[in-house]
Amino acid sequence: MSELLKLADGIVERARPGEQVEAYLGRSHHTEVKVFDGGVESLSSADTQGVGVRVIVDGRQGFAYAASLDETIVAETLEEARDNAAFGTVDEYLGLVAPDGVEPVDLDLYRPELASFPTDRKVEMALELERAVRAADSRIRGLESAEYGDSTSESAIATTQGIRATTRRSGCSIVASALAGEGTGTMTGTGYSVARTPEDLDMAKAVKDAAEKSTRLLGARKPASRRVTVLLDPSVSSSFLGLLSSGLSASSVIKGRSLFAGRVGEAVAVPFLTLVDDPTEPLAWGAGRYDAEGLASRRNVLISGGVLQGFLHNSYTGRRCDQPSNASAVRGGYRSTPGVGSRALSLTPGDRTQEQLMADVGDGLLVQSVTGLHSGANPISGDFSVGVEGLLFRDGAPAEPVREATIASTLQRMLLDLVAVGGDREWLPGGAAGMTLVIGDVQLSGS
């Protein structure tokens, strides 16, 4: 039995009569190598561990966490959570989830070889990444950053209601940001690769992306304002899917913060759009055997044929809506109580490549990167306006690069203005997959 689960059991055993207690324990090990100008700038290695304790008693909830598994501190944390519960509002729907009999799918998320991968080779990979990006194109004058990072983590949940779940995962990444051109004409481009183990990292792809994305923007100018058809690159469409995700949480619906509230059974998107959250998909970065309350993960269809099917639930929202949790509890580690959210959101991919889609569309803007998503997109009203860099294309072929421009629409309209979904699905860190999306009639603002 995992050591963490044993510790979690130890906390739960101390529950008093009438109390529901949940102990969530997490432990992780990280390594990060940053290189600059052919040398190691920093090498960090760190172990993190902590506990989050939730106590529900007399219809009230309290929570406390500590970044330590020290016995005295853990005991204090339980006491604090217990004390905090006295100040919550009584809510009859509060309660820990009971096991629902669904068996978890075995996912291959932990690779022991990462733990034994030598640090020197991690350093070499970061140095090689920097060298290769620099050598990829003579117009690249340097790198803003080049780094290798990895982590292995495990967590355990135990509750007085009989939940006992453990998870282990490993992951690593390389990421480089290239600087191309000189002075005020400088442009940047990022390339990366993520995998469960270093052997699976795609160095060539990371290098090619950083080099191409920075150099193809050289000479970029502010475009004239107009309405355009846009192609969103996979990394961009993944961020947009992430924005939709909050509206699909039953918690947002119940609290009147969802633009999808009251629309189950209605057409909210074009008929060829199907949106699924499937954390049992092993390729998904957010895949996991269990949700954050310890129920086995499952596949949830949210939009099918353009029609809204339902929402993501944890046990609390499920109780409020008189239905079971669909195992969509998420939490930011041991520091917070479970909320509701997606972990592996994806549209059903189409079958066209980005180049083919560009040819199909003819004239438009390929959006390579966006900025200001947090300041310019409001998932409640649906309004969005974001800074963009990318390439205009004409007659299906790349034309002038653009910078210092924005695109704006609403999330509601975007789902109805979707023209095509690419076949180039990429699973990215974060809760959503990316693929090229074609969206018609978006406002481009420039000069």
Place this chain on the structure above:
Amino acid sequence: MIDEAVVARVLAAALRTGGDFAEVFAEDKLSSSARLDDGKIEELTSGRDRGAGIRVVRDDTTGFAHTSDLTEEGLRAAAEAAGAAARGGGGGVREVALTRRNNTSPHEVQILPEDVAKSRKADLLLKANDAARAAGGAVRQVGATYGDSHRKILVANSDGLLTTDDQVRTRLMVSCVASGDTGMQTGYEAPGRTIGFELFDEVDPADIAREAARRALVMLKARPAPSGTLPVVLKRGAGGVLFHEACGHGLEADLVGRDASVFRDKVGTQVASPLVNLVDDGTYAREWGTYAIDDEGHPAQRNSLIENGELTDYMWDHLRARKAGRQSSGNGRRQSYHHLPMVRMTNTYVLAGEEDPEEIIRQTPHGIYCVQLGGGQVNTATGDFVFGITEAYMIENGEITHPIRSANLIGNGPEVLRAIDAVGNDFDTWTGTCGKDGQGVPVSSGQPTLRVSAMTVGGTAA
């Protein structure tokens, strides 16, 4: 937090592999928060973060490790890991003699958050909820969060420094959703200061809630924001984030040093309109980005960055200053003991000018007036930056007219700084969290009412 003799032995252990600088950063942080949503106090949370980060520098390489184990054994293990990462050929035994340095706090804290009854924290939220809901029937949802933190830090390094600081922060955040014919809109207000519970002697939760509700209600009447290039007037306080993004990040010596800033090699040159005087001031009493010492033990300073449009200096941390053969400017910060410090802003603001703010609006025939901004982002290498408007209005014939819906504005830092053509004689600040390289730190920004002659507004209206 840790015994002085232990710290000295841990530093000596850290240097054993040949490092030329070693540092112990220990932190013990108590936080508490209370969250109200949907009319209910959902929960109170207590948090404890305690640990130490140890770094060893050898030439241009930094080794770093952190631990939550503050025993001598735990600290030594972290010191050895950090030392191994920065290992060199040399090494040997080096004694570290520590001298304790006391610091002067920019202001006194009156009421420590841990001394306040939890029920009083919860009551603030109920008061905010009632006030927001009383603001109008269209207010359909209210979320309110109270948060405080008491962070004790200790910094010791192989230069012999040993110093400590106590940092207390308190904040209240209220967000409202209003619903009408045009759908839902949101309003937000979130004051915070580096003081204790006395914050609420000057800030009434009901006023904060009414302001958040007013904003959501105003936005229900908003029309689509324009699309294209327009003059932009920023109300006092609201637009400090523009300078944070347009040039603040670009003046951080780490980004300048890696040739990732458009402001590289620009000290002594005119980078902004002569009307612009920009300061970063970690000593600004009670502001959100204030402290007695930074996370490398250097006392906070008031640093002048731009004077009459001329760039006077960058912001510096220990490593970057050491390399340049100068003193740190007190801008070495980190989110927690889990992180390496880097150059960060504190309270960044533009000094007041001479013009009457109302006159600035009157002298603007057609443009937009920004009352609240919602954060931003910059690419320091290209200078392009965005910031979001969360409450803004059209200016037509010198008068403020209808509200406009939220949008991002985009510009290029060096161009926008030169395009500032009016600076008012008023001033206010804004509380925020600045993110850089995955680390968030509390900051504030400030400015008088001012005008940028042209910026691209990213709305949907033609």
